Amino acid sequence: MPRGLFITLEGLDGSGKTTQIKRLAAWLKNRGPEQPGAPGLASETWESTNLVLTRQPGGTPTGDRIRALLLDSRSTGLAPMAEMALMFADRAQAIAEVIQPALDQGKIVLCDRFTDSTEAYQGGGRELGSEPVLELHRLLCANLQPDLTLLLLPSLEASLDRARRRNERASAQTGQNENRFEQEQDAFYRRVWQKYHEIAAREPARIVLIEGDLTIDEVHEKIVAAVSARLLTASRTT
Numbered sequence: 451m452p453r454g455l456f457i458t459l460e461g462l463d464g465s466g467k468t469t470q471i472k473r474l475a476a477w478l479k480n481r482g483p484e485q486p487g488a489p490g491l492a493s494e495t496w497e498s499t500n501l502v503l504t505r506q507p508g509g510t511p512t513g514d515r516i517r518a519l520l521l522d523s524r525s526t527g528l529a530p531m532a533e534m535a536l537m538f539a540d541r542a543q544a545i546a547e548v549i550q551p552a553l554d555q556g557k558i559v560l561c562d563r564f565t566d567s568t569e570a571y572q573g574g575g576r577e578l579g580s581e582p583v584l585e586l587h588r589l590l591c592a593n594l595q596p597d598l599t600l601l602l603l604p605s606l607e608a609s610l611d612r613a614r615r616r617n618e619r620a621s622a623q624t625g626q627n628e629n630r631f632e633q634e635q636d637a638f639y640r641r642v643w644q645k646y647h648e649i650a651a652r653e654p655a656r657i658v659l660i661e662g663d664l665t666i667d668e669v670h671e672k673i674v675a676a677v678s679a680r681l682l683t684a685s686r687t688t
């Protein structure tokens with residue numbers, strides 16, 4: 451059986467990734483406009499016959515526990531190396547438990563963040579550099595590469611504003627605390643932004659960069675165009 455298709459979504463907090471991945475999942479499921487009853491992205495992995503939707507950190511029971519530890523603003527003093535190691539622990543578990551088995555069954559896997567996030571946030575934001583991230587990826591993730599990565603980069607200001615407001619609302623409503631990264635200074639996010647650009651320039655064949663402050667529909671159209679083109683290539687080569 452041919453390997454399935456591995457698609458990742460990347461971007462800054464507040465870039466609209468989660469909205470877009472849900473719409474893309476609905477589109478892939480129906481190969482048409484979003485229908486009522488489309489999947490939501492809960493903490494658990496959502497799965498249908500030929501599509502798996504997951505996220506990092508999280509997406510497995512172990513990963514959800516790692517996510518809680520990583521994102522809770524009460525996890526103070528977490529060393530950057532420890533943070534990076536936890537991101538990879540989560541990822542190694544997700545690959546073993548969810549991603550690789552689904553790809554082996556020929557499914558499409560949609561993943562909200564993958565190793566580009568570690569390179570951008572820990573490599574760039576925390577200034578650990580790209581090399582340790584890529585090295586750990588080779589060692590712990592068998593260098594698994596997405597077939598396509600959609601990188602959403604609206605303006606830094608708009609993303610941060612949206613992310614911070616959203617998390618304040620979520621904390622007030624659910625008591626859940628996922629604010630640790632949003633509390634970082636703008637300089638941290640500027641380095642993340644810069645590193646994402648660097649990765650996109652290094653890997654133009656894999657990464658489709660969607661920049662600027664576009665509407666949700668405009669971004670969705672660009673995503674659908676990129677995914678359709680990739681599906682067409684995949685169908686020609688199998």
Ligand code: TMP
Nearest residue numbers: 463506507537563564567568571572631
């Ligand atoms: P989310 O809100 O998109 O689910 O992302 C969770 C946070 O974790 C987000 O601020 C980015 C951060 N993160 C990293 O710093 N490194 C990583 O490898 C991943 C996957 C996420």
